Amino acid sequence: MDTSMRQFDHENINKFIGLCIDGPNYLSIWKLNNRGTLKDVIQSKLTTIDAFFKFCLMRDLLHGIHAIHRSPFLGYHGRLTSSCCMVNERWQVRVGDYGLAMMGFFEEKSKMDLLWTAPELLRSNENGSKAGDIYSFAIICSEIATGQTAWNDLDDENTLHLIRDCWAENPDDRPTTDAIKQLMLVYSRKQNLMDHVFALMESYAANLRREVEEKTKEAIEEKKRADLLLYKILPPQVADKLKMGQSVEPESYDEVTIFFSDVVQFTSLSEKCTPLQVVTLLNDLYTMFDNIIDEHDVYKVETIGDGYLCASGVPRRNGHEHGREIAHMALSILSNLKNFRIPHLPTERVNVRIGVHSGPCVAGVVGLAMPRYCLFGDAVNTASRMESNGKRS
Structure with a gap:
């Protein structure tokens, strides 16, 4: 057997x-x-x-x-x-x-x-x-x-x-x-089973190719959106280096113009608002500022509370044009502030102090967990003092 x-x-x-x-x-x-x-x-x-x-x-x-x-x-x-x-x-x-x-x-x-x-x-x-x-x-x-x-x-x-x-x-x-x-x-x-299996595999492969193409397109679109958001946080050339895992060395700039501004009596104004209303107020105000910046060769560095910092000539050098770009931007901000209104406080007017100064500075990325593009130098400090000691608009 x-x-x-x-x-x-x-x-x-x-x-x-x-x-x-x-x-x-x-x-x-x-x-x-x-x-x-x-x-x-x-x-x-x-x-x-x-x-x-x-x-x-x-x-x-x-x-x-x-x-x-x-x-x-x-x-x-x-x-x-x-x-x-x-x-x-x-x-x-x-x-x-x-x-x-x-x-x-x-x-x-x-x-x-x-x-x-x-x-x-x-x-x-x-x-x-x-x-x-x-x-x-x-x-x-x-x-x-x-x-x-x-x-x-x-x-x-x-x-x-x-x-x-x-x-x-x-x-x-x-x-x-x-x-x-x-x-x-x-x-x-x-029909032979193997022929049928091969036909099924070809069909699956074709479907897989289509799905891969669709997912690739979606991934490319998501990457574009992510890059666009990243470029709003960091300068494009800096962001590209960080994405490739490269270190960003601090860079010296011989001449830039720094712009500082803050809201006059912001503490008193905040006391009349709820926390959500404060957020809405600053968002509306800085959205207006951002739209004006887009019309000029100016880079927004950061906002801290009611403070707004931007610069021209950094990170992209523009020769001697930085002073004029900042001046035109500042005048445009003052002009648009005349028509700016607070929805929940229609009788209140927003006033800002502005400080501008030109000179050399050093720019670099600080931090790993939440990297920030920061400016350092006497030009930055002088612009800050001019803003804090200036008159309201």
Whole structure:
């Protein structure tokens, strides 16, 4: 029996290697199949099985059972479940664990294995029968047919009727493997499983390419938005260096013009507002300032509370134009302030003090967790003192 099983060769039969009977437990050795058991394939969420794929799995399973039934030394399987059917790299089903029941190497069936056992075998002590294998075949086919999501369920009525015939209560009503082969020959399509798999893979690859292209476009758009936001926080040339992981060395500028401003009597004004109203006030005011800056060659450095700091000639050098750019910007701010109103305090007017000074400075990035582009030098300090000692507009 052992020799006959080793010589048993069929494309839908898993190759039997041998038995190990030396230890306390008998071990059977079978050829390894890369895709695991048929049960693994059915339950895998990574494998999409369409109707034709399911039909091919059923057909391969039938051919394996048919080979066992026609074998002179086997006659039937007796322990057929989806766990003893293997799937190779070409998605071929190969029936395994055959012959062991007859050799007496199986213990009593587990409760799980009884789910595939025909009713008449449950009521008797028989190891198996051809009709019992047909019943088990029907159960496995039902697993294949219903093991995937509803949108891709098997809707072939012919196949469903065949499954019902195979699990008939009366074993005499179940068709033989020859009859099932003839029916499947009628149902089958003129297409090879591997051709179908390759077509599916091409379809998946095309869909994947489209998804990758769409995600790439989305990523590019997100990068543009992120860069735009980053360039509002740091100078573009500085931001680009930081993105590439490069250090930003401090840089000296021979001539720049610094602009400082703050809101006159801001503390008194804040006492008349709720915290949310203070935020709204400063946001409206500095939005107006920002829009004016965009019209000039001026870089906004930072805002601290009601203080506003910007400069021209840094980080982009503009020759001797920095003084004129800051002056024009300051005059435009004063002009627009005349029409600025506080929504919740319509009678109040916002006044600002402005300090401007030209001279050399040093600029650099300070900090790692929240890097800031800062200016240092006497020109910055002088502009700050001019603002604090100046008259309100």
